[in-house]
Structure formats: C-alpha cells, structure tokens
Amino acid sequence: MAAWVKGGATDADTAIEAAASLLAKARAPVIAGLSADVAAIRAAYDLAGRLGASVDTAGSVATYAELGSLSRVGALTTTPAEAVGRADVILVVGDAAWQAPLLKRLIDAKPTRGRTAGSDRVLLAVGANAAASLAWPAEGGLPEAVGVLRAYARGHLAGDALPGQIAARLADAQYGVLLYDAAELGEAGIEMLQGLAMDLSEATRCFTLASGDVGQDRAVVPVSAWLTGQAPRSGFGRRVPEHDPWRFDAARQVAAGEVDAVLWLGAVPVPRPDWLSAVPSIALVADGEAKDAEVVIAVGQPGRDHGGVLWNEQRAALTFWPASAPSDLPSAAAVMAALRERVGTHQAASRSEPAC
Amino acid sequence: MSTLILRAAPPERLDFLAVNPLALSGLSQSEAERLNVGTTRTGVRLGDCFAVKLDGSDTLIIEGGHERLDRVGAALSEGTIRVTGDVGQRLGAGMAGGSLTVTGNAGPYAASGATGGTILIEGDAGDHAGGAVYAAKAGLDGATLIIRGTAGDHLGDRMRRGTIVAGRAGAFAGSRMIAGTLAALAVGDHPGLGMRRGTLVLGSHGRMAATFVETGTHDLVFLRLLATALRGLSPEHAELLGRPLRRYSGDLATIAKGEIWVAA
Numbered sequence: 001m002a003a004w005v006k007g008g009a010t011d012a013d014t015a016i017e018a019a020a021s022l023l024a025k026a027r028a029p030v031i032a033g034l035s036a037d038v039a040a041i042r043a044a045y046d047l048a049g050r051l052g053a054s055v056d057t058a059g060s061v062a063t064y065a066e067l068g069s070l071s072r073v074g075a076l077t078t079t080p081a082e083a084v085g086r087a088d089v090i091l092v093v094g095d096a097a098w099q100a101p102l103l104k105r106l107i108d109a110k111p112t113r114g115r116t117a118g119s120d121r122v123l124l125a126v127g128a129n130a131a132a133s134l135a136w137p138a139e140g141g142l143p144e145a146v147g148v149l150r151a152y153a154r155g156h157l158a159g160d161a162l163p164g165q166i167a168a169r170l171a172d173a174q175y176g177v178l179l180y181d182a183a184e185l186g187e188a189g190i191e192m193l194q195g196l197a198m199d200l201s202e203a204t205r206c207f208t209l210a211s212g213d214v215g216q217d218r219a220v221v222p223v224s225a226w227l228t229g230q231a232p233r234s235g236f237g238r239r240v241p242e243h244d245p246w247r248f249d250a251a252r253q254v255a256a257g258e259v260d261a262v263l264w265l266g267a268v269p270v271p272r273p274d275w276l277s278a279v280p281s282i283a284l285v286a287d288g289e290a291k292d293a294e295v296v297i298a299v300g301q302p303g304r305d306h307g308g309v310l311w312n313e314q315r316a317a318l319t320f321w322p323a324s325a326p327s328d329l330p331s332a333a334a335v336m337a338a339l340r341e342r343v344g345t346h347q348a349a350s351r352s353e354p355a356c
Numbered sequence: 357m358s359t360l361i362l363r364a365a366p367p368e369r370l371d372f373l374a375v376n377p378l379a380l381s382g383l384s385q386s387e388a389e390r391l392n393v394g395t396t397r398t399g400v401r402l403g404d405c406f407a408v409k410l411d412g413s414d415t416l417i418i419e420g421g422h423e424r425l426d427r428v429g430a431a432l433s434e435g436t437i438r439v440t441g442d443v444g445q446r447l448g449a450g451m452a453g454g455s456l457t458v459t460g461n462a463g464p465y466a467a468s469g470a471t472g473g474t475i476l477i478e479g480d481a482g483d484h485a486g487g488a489v490y491a492a493k494a495g496l497d498g499a500t501l502i503i504r505g506t507a508g509d510h511l512g513d514r515m516r517r518g519t520i521v522a523g524r525a526g527a528f529a530g531s532r533m534i535a536g537t538l539a540a541l542a543v544g545d546h547p548g549l550g551m552r553r554g555t556l557v558l559g560s561h562g563r564m565a566a567t568f569v570e571t572g573t574h575d576l577v578f579l580r581l582l583a584t585a586l587r588g589l590s591p592e593h594a595e596l597l598g599r600p601l602r603r604y605s606g607d608l609a610t611i612a613k614g615e616i617w618v619a620a
Contacts, residue, residue: 028368028396052397064490071491072514143549144565147609151567156608188531192550192609231490237396245490246445246464247369247395247426258369258424 002298002329004290012297012330016338019263019282019295023339024346026261028237029053032250032276035215036267037308038318040332041223044265047340053263054235055224056250058270059214062182063221064245066210067231069190076197078177078207079316080105085113089173091124091166093193094142096181098129100211103179107131116174124166134169136162143189150196170196176206183212215270219311219318251275263339264292267299267332268310284332300329357413360406362420362441368396369444373427375402377414377435385410395426421460429456432473445482446489448475451499464508465489470499470518480505486520486538487513494534496520502589512538515554521590530556533614539586539593551607551614557582558618559596568606568616579617 003015010018023029031048034041034057048055057063069075080102083090088111092098111117125132126145138145151157152167170176178193185193193208200206217232224232230243246252253259254275264276266285276283276293283293286301302308303321308331312319358380370393380388388410389403402408406418414435418428421441429437429448435455442460451470457478464482467475468489477485481503486496487510494516501520503511509526516534527544533551545562548554579597587594599619606612 027398068490140563140565141546144546144563144567147549147565147567147607150610151608154609156612157567188528188549191532195609235395237394243490 002288004288004296006294007290009290015295015297016335016342019297020339020342020346022261022280022282022295023051023053023263024343026051026053028253028259029261029263030056030248030250030253030259031263031265032056033058033215033265033270033272034217034220034232035270036265036332037216037302037310038219038223039308040265040267040302040336041216041220042227043333043336043340044263045224045227047263047336047343048234049236049241050340050343052237052239054237054248054250054253055232056248057215057217057220057232058266058273059183059217060233060245060249062210062212062214063217063232065182065185065187065190067221068187068245069194073191073194073198075194076201076207078209080209080314081316083177083179083207083209084109086111086116086175087121087177088116088119089122089124089169089176091126091170091176091178092129092132093126093146093178093180093189094184095127095129096184097179097211098131100179100181102209102211106177106179111175114175119174122169122173124169126166134162134166136166142185143192146185146189146192146196150192150199153196153199170200170206171204173204173206176200176204178206178208179211180208181212182210183214213311213313215266216268216311218313219309222318254278265332265336267302269301284335286329297335298329299332299335300327302331305329306331357415357417358408358410359417359419360402360408362406362418362422364405366400366405366422366424368394368398368400369424369426370400370405371395371426373430375416376429376432376437377416378433380410380416381412381414383410421458423461423463426463428458429454429475432456442479447477448473448499449489451475461505466503467496467499467501467520468492469494469497470501471497472499474500475502477501477503477505481507481511481522483508483526484510484513485522486511486515486518488515496536500589507540509544511540511543512536519585519589521586521593527562529558530554530614530616537582539590539596541592541596548604548607548614548616550610552610553613555582555614556616557586557593557596558616561616561618564604564616565607567608568604569608571603571605573600574603 125135228241233248234241262281281293282295288298305327391402394400418439421439426444445463447466453472461479466485488495496515498517503522507522507525511525511529515536520538522540525543529543530548533554539557541559583597596619604616
C-alpha cells in the first residue's frame with residue numbers, strides 16, 4: 001500500500017495514525033469529494049458521524065442546482081437509454097451539454113423503440129450551434145431563454161420567431177428530450193426547464209435529461225438520504241445530521257476559515273478543487289501522489305482494483321462493477337473503517353478551555 | 357434591557373435560535389451563560405464568547421456582532437433585538453413578530469420564511485434576503501424587511517407575502533415570487549424572473565427578461581395607497597411612485613399575474 005505523510009513515503013499504519021491524529025484534534029473537520037463506491041460513501045458518513053464532521057461532494061454545485069429545483073417543482077426525467085431509443089426531438093440547452101458523450105450517441109442513432117421507431121431525430125439548440133437544425137443564440141442567458149420557450153409553449157407569446165419555432169417543434173414531437181448541464185443551467189434555469197417539460201407533457205411527451213455528472217454525486221444523494229434522511233451537504237457537529245447547503249458548502253467553509261482539516265475521498269478519479277491546498281488535508285485517492293495532500297493514502301479504484309457499487313449513468317441506477325484488474329490496494333471503505341477505529345483512541349478536542 | 361457583549365471573534369459559527377428576550381427571561385445568569393450556541397463537535401457556550409447581563413426585559417442588545425452569528429432573532433415572536441455589528445445567515449428566519457435591527461451587514465437568507473414583525477438591516481444583506489431556503493415553500497411570508505444598503509442576488513426569491521424595501525439589489529430580484537411587494541431604488545438583471553404574482557417597484561433595472569411585456573402607463577388609486585404604505589418605511593421609495601411609471605406584466609413563462617413598475 002502506497003502512503004505518504006508530508007511528502008515522505010511511509011507505511012499504511014503510520015499514515016492512518018497521522019490522518020487520525022489530524023482529524024481527532026480538528027474543531028470542524030470536513031469530509032469532501034465522496035467520489036467513491038457505495039461502501040466507501042457509507043463509511044464516509046459513518047466516519048463523519050463519529051467525528052462530528054460535515055460532508056460535501058465533488059459535484060455539489062450541479063447536484064444542488066438539481067435538488068433545489070426538485071424540492072420545489074419536482075422533475076420529469078428520462079434515462080440515457082430511453083432517450084437514445086425513443087427521442088425524436090432533442091433540445092440541447094447551453095454549451096456544456098454538447099461535450100457530453102451521450103450527445104454523440106444521440107446524433108449517431110435514430111429512434112428504435114415505440115411510436116417514434118424509424119423516424120428521424122431532430123436536434124435543436126438554445127445557444128449558438130451549427131450542428132443543430134434550429135439554434136437560437138439566446139443573448140439574455142439560459143434561464144431567461146428557457147422561460148421564453150415556456151411562454152411560447154403555453155401560448156403566452158406567439159409568432160414565428162426562432163424560439164417560437166423551437167417551441168412548436170417540441171410540441172409536435174412524440175418524445176422530446178431536453179438535454180442540459182445542471183451546473184451551467186443553475187437552479188432557476190432547471191426549474192424553468194422542468195416547467196417547460198411539464199407544460200409540453202400536457203399534450204405530448206417531453207422529458208429532461210442532465211448530462212455531465214461530476215464524480216459519484218448521483219450515488220451519494222440516495223446513500224445520504226437513506227443514512228441521514230437528508231441531502232449530501234450535512235453536518236454532524238451537534239451529533240444529529242443537520243442539512244444546510246450554505247453552511248456546509250466546503251469551498252465556502254474553507255474560504256471563511258471555518259475548517260481545520262479536510263479528508264478528500266476520490267477513489268473514483270475526479271478533479272481536486274483548488275481550495276484543498278489551503279487547509280491541512282488527507283487524500284484517499286486512486287493513483288495517489290505524495291504532493292496531493294499532507295497525508296496521502298492510495299486506495300483501489302472501484303470497478304478496477306476491486307468490485308464496488310457505482311452509479312451507472314447508462315442505466316440510471318446503482319449497479320455492481322466487478323474488478324477489471326484486481327490489485328492488492330485497500331478499498332477506501334476499509335481505510336475509512338480503520339480511520340474510524342483509530343480516531344476513537346484519540347482524545348477529542350475539548351471545550352473546557354475558554355473558546356474565545 | 358438585557359445585553360450580550362462580544363468579547364472576541366467566535367471560533368466557529370454560532371446558532372442564536374435559542375437566544376431571544378423571551379427565552380432568556382426564563383433563565384438565570386448562569387443558565388444563560390451555559391447555553392450551548394456552538395455548531396461544531398467542540399461547541400461554544402454563550403458565556404464563552406459574550407459577557408451576559410440579564411434583566412428579564414423584552415429587549416435584548418447584542419453589542420458587537422460578527423458574521424458568524426447565525427439565526428439571530430430566528431423564530432422571534434415578541435420583543436426587540438438590536439445588534440450593533442454584523443450577523444450571519446438566516447437573520448430573523450421564521451420570525452413571527454417583534455422587531456429586529458442590525459446596524460451592520462447581514463449574511464444570506466435574512467428574513468427567510470418570516471411571517472410577521474419588522475426586520476431592519478442598516479448595512480448590506482447577502483444573497484437570498486427575504487428568499488426561501490432549500491426546500492422551503494416560501495421566502496418572506498408576511499413580515500416587513502428593510503435593507504438600507506445593498507442586497508445580494510435573488511432578493512425576495514419565492515416570497516409569498518409581506519413587504520421588502522431595499523436600497524439596491526443584485527440580479528434576479530423578486531425571482532419566482534409567489535406574491536407580496538418588493539421596492540428597490542435599483543436592481544440588477546432579470547428582475548422578477550419566473551414570478552407568478554406580486555408587485556415590484558423599481559427605480560432602475562438591468563436587463564428585463566423578454567417574458568415581461570410593457571402594458572403602458574397607468575394612474576391607479578392602488579399606487580397612491582402603496583405610496584402611503586411605503587412612506588412609513590422609506591420616503592425615498594414612496595417617491596418612486598410619485599414619478600411617471602411604466603408597467604410590465606409577467607412572467608409570461610408562468611401564470612403572468614405579476615407586475616413590475618419602473619419609475620421614469
């Protein structure tokens with residue numbers, strides 16, 4: 001097992017001891033990233049509960065844009081497989097969704113299932129794009145643009161301007177799909193897009209589909225819901241899970257100087273945020289390097305080094321992925337369980353001294 | 357007049373939900389000092405950070421605020437709280453009555469879900485002032501929120517009832533508004549985006565969404581009644597209604613019963 005403490009290679013036990021000591025003396029530790037298999041996410045919540053830490057995910061900007069809208073208006077969604085099989089009209093909202101691998105599959109194939117089987121697939125765009133048959137540049141920003149489409153779809157605006165034509169094509173579709181990137185569109189835009197899908201579904205079928213997930217956020221949301229009854233950004237400082245998307249935003253907490261230790265969990269590779277270097281940190285990462293954090297422990301990548309349950313974007317479900325190249329690297333769940341044991345042997349920070 | 361005097365910057369965010377005149381009136385000096393207001397595993401007691409002086413009255417003065425004081429005056433039902441300095445998030449959240457004054461700046465979600473009483477912020481307010489917190493049905497819900505300085509983005513987001521008066525505000529003021537009244541001397545882009553009902557009175561604004569349509573100038577009795585109501589809160593805002601006004605109706609993406617009045 002590869003491990004480093006302050007840049008120097010060491011053995012697993014020393015690294016776990018160093019990590020446990022850092023976490024045990026912290027006032028407000030954070031467990032962030034959570035890009036891992038379900039067993040490791042569970043272990044992260046167990047450790048957070050033991051420590052009184054708060055939790056945040058790698059893709060929480062997009063996740064909370066989705067959850068904020070979901071909590072208010074609900075959602076009409078479809079899966080990538082259904083979209084590829086049935087969609088006869090695709091509306092791509094914004095620029096980021098064009099980079100999604102899913103879009104290439106949608107462009108390369110025609111509908112094969114249901115009433116739309118054999119028909120052509122039409123591509124529409126909000127935001128300038130040459131690949132679409134109708135593209136509306138939408139200068140006022142995406143939330144406003146989606147709102148304009150919705151106004152046309154409801155009949156509150158009329159005419160044959162570009163957005164009117166796009167709304168008419170969606171209304172004529174047998175299976176429309178609105179493809180978007182949650183982080184780019186934001187909560188206000190997603191809420192408007194869900195409203196558009198719901199308005200169109202009064203007369204035909206129209207669904208939304210988010211592309212471009214970061215890390216394993218879609219696995220974290222159900223795991224945190226079944227463990228804490230809350231969404232991912234929860235804190236255990238007061239021994240009960242408290243959900244507060246603003247207070248437990250890890251980037252905000254670091255910027256405000258509220259955090260004194262971070263454990264970054266990246267068993268499924270995900271870009272590390274810049275703020276990570278601003279606080280004493282522990283990294284449990286696949287393919288780790290000494291410079292990643294103060295304490296680095298290399299862990300196996302689920303689905304490669306060991307089996308694990310991960311979010312399957314294709315099937316829109318949690319599925320088991322067997323190891324493709326088994327190795328003896330420890331799983332993140334096992335390292336975190338060891339950390340949890342070790343933290344228990346340390347004296348917790350005491351508030352007996354005056355805090356101010 | 358009970359007072360809390362801040363001794364040093366809090367080492368962590370503090371939760372002041374349980375610190376209000378009514379709750380303190382039932383506590384002895386030592387009980388109040390032992391109130392746990394910390395939010396981390398370590399915890400902080402009220403007496404750790406504040407010099408506490410109680411007299412059982414319905415007025416509480418917090419001398420020396422800090423941006424880490426969360427939920428000051430939250431769920432306040434009666435009495436007065438005055439903070440000289442800044443406060444953190446959710447100032448007066450869910451407040452039902454009484455009066456709350458902050459001489460400095462407030463963090464995000466001030467007056468969220470407040471159903472009654474008056475909240476005055478003499479400095480600036482963060483994003484989502486009078487707006488809804490995650491998964492809440494509504495933002496401001498009947499209280500009066502006055503911001504003398506500048507409010508952040510999403511002022512009055514999803515507000516349902518009550519009045520907001522702000523000096524300036526950022527983008528998306530009055531977005532997704534359900535009902536209520538919001539007056540501001542100047543706001544950023546996209547005022548009222550996604551609003552269903554409600555009234556915005558603006559001195560000036562950034563980009564107006566294409567889903568709002570101008571419906572001309574009007575001289576309505578309602579506007580004079582609104583001016584009278586606003587005069588008590590801020591004469592400057594009441595004067596907006598004395599100027600020629602253009603009316604926009606929207607948001608056409610929704611049921612479009614909202615209105616935005618823009619002073620010329």
